[in-house]
Amino acid sequence: MRLTITVLLVKLLVKILRIFKSGGTSLPGKIAAKIYPNILSVISSRIKTVFVTGTNGKTTTVRMITGILKAHDIKYITNKSGANLQSGITTTLLNAMKLNGRFDEEYAVLEVDEAALKTIAPLIKPDYVVVTNFFRDQLDRFGELYTLLSGVKEGLSSCPNTKLILNGDDSFCASIGKDLPNEAYYYGTRIAFGEYKEGSVSDGRFCIYCKAEYLYRHHTYGHLGDFYCPECGFSRSYLLTALSETPVLTDKNTKILLSIGDPDNKENVQTIEGTIPVPGQYNIYNAMAAITLSKVFGFDPKKSVEALAGFEIGFGRMEDIRIGNKTLRMVLVKNVVGFDQALELFISQNKPYPAAMIINDLTADGRDISWLWDVEFEKLGQVQEVVPAFFTSGLRGEDMTVRLKYAGLDMKKVRLIKDYNLLVDKGLAITPENGYFYVFPSYTALLDFRKLLVRRYGIKKFWK
Amino acid sequence: MYSLTICHLYPDILNLYGDRGNVIALQKRCLWRGIDVGIQNISLGRPFSAEQCDILFIGGGQDFEQEIMLEDFYKQHEEIKRYVENDGTVLAICGGYQMLGKYYETEEKLIELPGVINIETKSSKKRLIGNLVFEWVHNQTGESYRAVGFENHSGLTYLGEGVDPLGKVVKGFGNNGEDGYEGARYKNVFCSYSHGSLLPKNPHLADYILSCAFKKKYPDAPELQELNDREELEANRSMIKRLLK
Ligand SMILES: [Zn+2]
Numbered sequence: 001m002r003l004t005i006t007v008l009l010v011k012l013l014v015k016i017l018r019i020f021k022s023g024g025t026s027l028p029g030k031i032a033a034k035i036y037p038n039i040l041s042v043i044s045s046r047i048k049t050v051f052v053t054g055t056n057g058k059t060t061t062v063r064m065i066t067g068i069l070k071a072h073d074i075k076y077i078t079n080k081s082g083a084n085l086q087s088g089i090t091t092t093l094l095n096a097m098k099l100n101g102r103f104d105e106e107y108a109v110l111e112v113d114e115a116a117l118k119t120i121a122p123l124i125k126p127d128y129v130v131v132t133n134f135f136r137d138q139l140d141r142f143g144e145l146y147t148l149l150s151g152v153k154e155g156l157s158s159c160p161n162t163k164l165i166l167n168g169d170d171s172f173c174a175s176i177g178k179d180l181p182n183e184a185y186y187y188g189t190r191i192a193f194g195e196y197k198e199g200s201v202s203d204g205r206f207c208i209y210c211k212a213e214y215l216y217r218h219h220t221y222g223h224l225g226d227f228y229c230p231e232c233g234f235s236r237s238y239l240l241t242a243l244s245e246t247p248v249l250t251d252k253n254t255k256i257l258l259s260i261g262d263p264d265n266k267e268n269v270q271t272i273e274g275t276i277p278v279p280g281q282y283n284i285y286n287a288m289a290a291i292t293l294s295k296v297f298g299f300d301p302k303k304s305v306e307a308l309a310g311f312e313i314g315f316g317r318m319e320d321i322r323i324g325n326k327t328l329r330m331v332l333v334k335n336v337v338g339f340d341q342a343l344e345l346f347i348s349q350n351k352p353y354p355a356a357m358i359i360n361d362l363t364a365d366g367r368d369i370s371w372l373w374d375v376e377f378e379k380l381g382q383v384q385e386v387v388p389a390f391f392t393s394g395l396r397g398e399d400m401t402v403r404l405k406y407a408g409l410d411m412k413k414v415r416l417i418k419d420y421n422l423l424v425d426k427g428l429a430i431t432p433e434n435g436y437f438y439v440f441p442s443y444t445a446l447l448d449f450r451k452l453l454v455r456r457y458g459i460k461k462f463w464k
Numbered sequence: 465m466y467s468l469t470i471c472h473l474y475p476d477i478l479n480l481y482g483d484r485g486n487v488i489a490l491q492k493r494c495l496w497r498g499i500d501v502g503i504q505n506i507s508l509g510r511p512f513s514a515e516q517c518d519i520l521f522i523g524g525g526q527d528f529e530q531e532i533m534l535e536d537f538y539k540q541h542e543e544i545k546r547y548v549e550n551d552g553t554v555l556a557i558c559g560g561y562q563m564l565g566k567y568y569e570t571e572e573k574l575i576e577l578p579g580v581i582n583i584e585t586k587s588s589k590k591r592l593i594g595n596l597v598f599e600w601v602h603n604q605t606g607e608s609y610r611a612v613g614f615e616n617h618s619g620l621t622y623l624g625e626g627v628d629p630l631g632k633v634v635k636g637f638g639n640n641g642e643d644g645y646e647g648a649r650y651k652n653v654f655c656s657y658s659h660g661s662l663l664p665k666n667p668h669l670a671d672y673i674l675s676c677a678f679k680k681k682y683p684d685a686p687e688l689q690e691l692n693d694r695e696e697l698e699a700n701r702s703m704i705k706r707l708l709k
Contacts, residue, residue: 139481140593140616144526202479211532367594368614370659373485395706398699402664405695406488 003043003101006036010094025083029090040086043093044124047077047103050293051112051121053152054132054173056338057286058084058111060278061132064290064308065109071307072299075105082364082447084113086120114152115142121155121162128296129156130165130289134172135222136203137335138366145172145203153179165293167285168236169224171204171214177237185296187241187288189225190259192218193249194281202336202374209234221281222337241292241301244271247284249348253277256284258291260301274305278318282341321459326431328424328453330439332446333357334366339375339440346438347383354427355380355438356391358420358445359400365442369396377407384409388430392416393423394445420452466685467500468518468677473540473560474525475505477533481616483523483557485661489670490519490555497689499678508533512540514547518677522560524617524659530559534575537563541578548580553677554653557662561648561655562619581650582624591618595707596636596658598646602672610634611666612703613658621657623648630656635707652676665699667691 013028032039052062062078069076079092089110097103112120114134121129131152134145142148149172156162160181167173168186177184204223206213212231219225228235238261245257254276262268276287287308294304321328333339346355361367380390390413392400397416404414417423431437441449453459472487487503494501506512512520525533548554556564566579570587596615601608611631620640623629629639630647638646638657647656654673656662663670675688 136480140614143591144480144528146526146528202476205476206529206532368481368616368659370482370485370614370661373482373488373661373664374479398695398702399665401695402699403485406485406492406664408492411695 002036003039004099006032006039007094007097007099007101009035010091014091014095025080025091026085026087027091028094029087029092032090032094033087038123039094040090040120040123041125043097043101044108044126046097046101047093047105048107049124049126050107050109050128050130051117051124051126052110052130052132052289053112053114053117054130054167055114055135055137055335057132057282057289060283061130061286061289062109062111064286065130065293067310068290068294068299068304068307069107069109071303071310074107076107076109077103077105078109079111084111085116086123089120089124115148118151118155122158125159126162128163128165128293129159130293131167131173131176132285132289133167133170133224134203135335135337136371138368140366140368141363146208149175152176156180156182163296165289165296167224167289168239169220169226169285171208171223171227171234174236175208175234178234184237185240185292186237187285187292188236188239189218189220189243190239191243191246192220192225193243193247193284194219194221207232207234221341224285240295241288243284243288247281249279249281252279254279254284256287258288258301258305260291260295270301272302272305275309277309280318280341280345282338321453321457323428323457325434326428326437327435328428328437328439330441330446330449333440333442336371336374339372342440343376343379347379349436350383350386351435352386352388352432353436353438354389354391354430355387355440356393356423356427357400358394358423358439358441358449359392359396360394360442360445361396362444364444369399372399372403375403377403377409380404381408384413387413389426390414391423391427393418393420394442420449421456424452424456465498465500466678466682467502468494468674468681469502469504469516470519470521471504471506471512471517473506473512473520473522474508474533474536475523476507477529478523478525478560480523480525481558481614481659482661483521483560483659486523486555486557486663487521489661489663489667490521490674493667493670493674493691496691508536512543512547514543514550514552517547517552518681519673520544520547520552520554522554522556522563524557524559524561530563534563538578541580545578545580548651548653551652551680553673553680555663555673556653556655557659558615558617558657561657562621564653564655565621566624568619581648581653581655582627583621583648583655584624585619585621587618588620589618591616592620592637592641592657594636595703596638596646597634597704597707598631598636598638598658599634600631600669602668609666609668610700610704611658611662611669612700612707613656613660613662613666615657616659617657621648626650630654652680665696665703667693667696
């Protein structure tokens with residue numbers, strides 16, 4: 001009875017909040033937890049749960065997983081990317097629950113904030129946890145990487161039956177599999193891709209067990225790659241899914257060749273060609289995470305890879321908005337490695353496209369913007385002859401301008417425009433026909449910017 | 465032609481909060497004035513030489529990685545001490561600042577440090593996190609300036625005899641959140657808890673540090689020429705306005 005009332009109340013609250021166009025996803029969950037403290041434990045046993053956590057790629061990976069489920073006609077629930085804390089997850093689950101206390105859906109695929117996992121995992125005891133990667137990120141919120149990682153391990157230590165899907169190329173993720181008794185499945189690369197630069201390993205350079213410096217058989221980006229410790233021997237485990245040939249990256253998609261193993265029979269390896277319909281090196285890892293999970297579900301990997309080709313990117317890292325015959329391409333930037341990758345994508349175009357960097361410093365963005373000094377804006381120098389303008393904006397637009405000045409860019413091309421409307425006008429005005437206007441916003445800047453685009457161009461709303 | 469060498473201590477380990485922005489700022493502000501700059505990265509196992517350094521920069525790192533580097537730092541500290549006593553210019557931020565002291569005390573242990581300057585740090589349970597504004601005075605001109613940055617530390621630092629604060633806290637915590645002081649000054653050593661990075665949007669402080677190094681190497685050279693700091697000062701002012709309203 002108490003459950004029915006709580007479910008009813010949450011559904012009602014969600015409806016009311018939507019009427020007032022407040023995308024608020026946390027309040028109903030908070031209230032539910034007040035009236036029914038162990039509600040998450042009670043309801044989560046009634047549906048198969050998948051957590052996706054880690055620093056980068058959570059939202060996209062969730063999207064890819066749900067895309068694969070959809071291709072198999074399996075019903076699922078998922079949370080909005082902003083609702084990845086306990087209250088938002090509670091709201092998501094209760095709002096989907098029927099009044100009889102059951103779910104119509106088979107899976108709940110949930111993005112979970114990596115710092116919140118510690119408290120959420122013991123409550124829900126998820127069936128599967130996918131960990132994408134760990135990079136330094138918003139240190140004012142998450143603290144140091146090692147503390148964050150211990151928290152994740154602590155949270156998972158109460159879930160011995162949870163199956164883990166881990167990025168084998170990331171020594172932090174791999175250490176989760178080593179330290180916990182859980183069944184663990186890994187994905188990673190058998191060849192290098194991306195442009196590895198000497199000194200680019202700034203996180204996880206030293207063995208987490210013995211502090212010796214890791215060596216690599218090959219690198220991809222950041223600290224990712226086929227690492228091993230020369231002292232204690234800690235290294236990658238068997239990869240269930242592996243990228244086996246150099247991927248072909250274009251500005252629209254990525255062609256990959258995967259070899260997918262069989263946990264029961266390591267000899268039984270399938271080689272599958274696929275296309276990820278979004279650019280960016282990081283999406284190769286996201287795709288492999290989703291494929292590995294689907295293999296652990298027992299799906300035919302071939303069908304999963306095919307499903308990815310039809311994957312539609314939504315509210316996530318990158319979004320294209322057609323305005324007339326021009327495209328405004330928004331790429332969310334949250335941390336050093338993400339911004340570096342976004343710039344890499346922009347530079348690889350080498351076209352006369354304008355770019356805008358919109359940096360806020362609210363809690364969800366990270367209040368400390370020092371990390372902008374670790375992003376390689378210097379490499380924009382390669383394209384500044386062709387790029388018509390670099391706009392800066394946001395609460396920290398002034399800091400962004402200073403960063404570009406010290407990156408050695410021609411200051412005649414750098415313009416601070418605080419007003420988003422004006423920024424859109426100016427940017428699109430100098431975007432060539434059939435070309436792109438690249439916008440790199442921090443998280444809350446993305447939300448604001450998107451609101452403006454909804455108002456001006458009537459694109460689909462955040463709340464569908 | 466004039467030239468300065470900036471030595472960056474453990475840039476591959478002490479690199480947590482974008483502190484390399486300080487090195488970039490010093491470098492660019494030299495180059496814009498026609499002063500040649502060499503940057504020397506001093507990683508583990510590479511000796512620091514006082515004779516080959518005009519500005520020593522030390523940033524902060526994660527606890528796990530700082531431990532790895534301490535052993536090496538012990539081997540370097542005598543040369544660094546000699547450099548400091550001989551009026552060498554140093555900028556040390558956060559973990560780098562703490563490292564120059566006599567010890568770092570946590571609940572479990574006391575980490576003895578070489579004591580390049582007379583300061584002590586104790587860890588606290590609460591992390592001091594947030595935007596930081598402090599006022600500092602240019603010793604030569606007597607003018608005061610407001611610097612803005614971001615602090616994130618759990619160590620509380622206390623200055624001993626002979627060491628002056630870098631400035632007074634206007635907003636934020638500073639050294640320990642108690643005595644109202646931020647950072648440390650000893651001879652030509654500048655220490656601060658401010659990330660941001662500190663120097664790019666506090667150009668007066670950047671030039672003050674630069675001029676210490678420049679005058680030591682070229683005592684007869686003219687003063688550093690003025691630069692156009694429009695963007696830097698705008699970034700400084702806009703943050704101070706937001707924080708102090
Ligand atoms: Zn080891």
